[in-house]
Amino acid sequence: MGVQKRHIAKTITWRLVGTIDTILLSWLISGDPTTGLKIGFAEVVTKMILYYFHEKAWYNFKIENSNKRHIVKTVTWRFVGTMDTMLLAWIISGDSIVGLQIGFTEVITKMLLYYFHERVWYRVNYGLDKRNRAKKWRRTS
Template sequence: MKLEHRHILKTLSWRVLGTSDTFFLSWLLTGNPLSGMKIGVTEVFSKMILYYMHERVWSKRIRDRVVHRRLFKTLSWRLIGTVDTILIGWIVTSDPLTGLKIGMTEVITKMILYYLHEWVWERSFTVQFHKQQKLLSNKMN
């Protein structure tokens, strides 16, 4: 799979997971499912663009130790995602405190979800890489 296609698929899978989390947290904290939906739908677009850009920047970095790389990617993405959520929550509810509550609450849930998402994608990439290496070595023999 081409790296660009992988980034697009990874962006889409993360957005489904992340938007679901944001929708439920926003609904829970505002008590209004419509506000949760508005925040979630707005985030679909803003965060897909931001996540794709984040993934492209990280793909250009030298491969650090996998655990450290995953941790730093998790932290950098969470900072970007939290600021985006706070701003969208504030705009949708017209209340900066509500935007802040939503953004700060999802820091924990999103970091856990993102870390696990990275782990799954790294494992799938490693398995795919080893299969390709084995095919190449078999063809050479």
């Protein structure tokens, strides 16, 4: 259950960061704050579901090098996230070009934000009982 709590916590924190970025980018690109809010809030549901399953799948991958792991994980998530954003932005704005512009801009901003989000969470032990026990054992030895 501890790992599941971690996946949920990471899902929520990333969605907060991601939604704020999407709202701002969508507003700037569409020129309409309402469109930005609609796209951002529509993503809350779709992205949380997609992120949870992405996180769950990545838990089983054994890439020991943390930098390599974070980079590969960033790229796979960005592909899924960008496709979702472009589709939602196109549907909500009614303009495929706006959807593409938001999606392509988001590739850069979200990859940077996601990489740093992963680096922070890599240092957090929440939900990692094995890692927590190992640290306690090393401190008492």
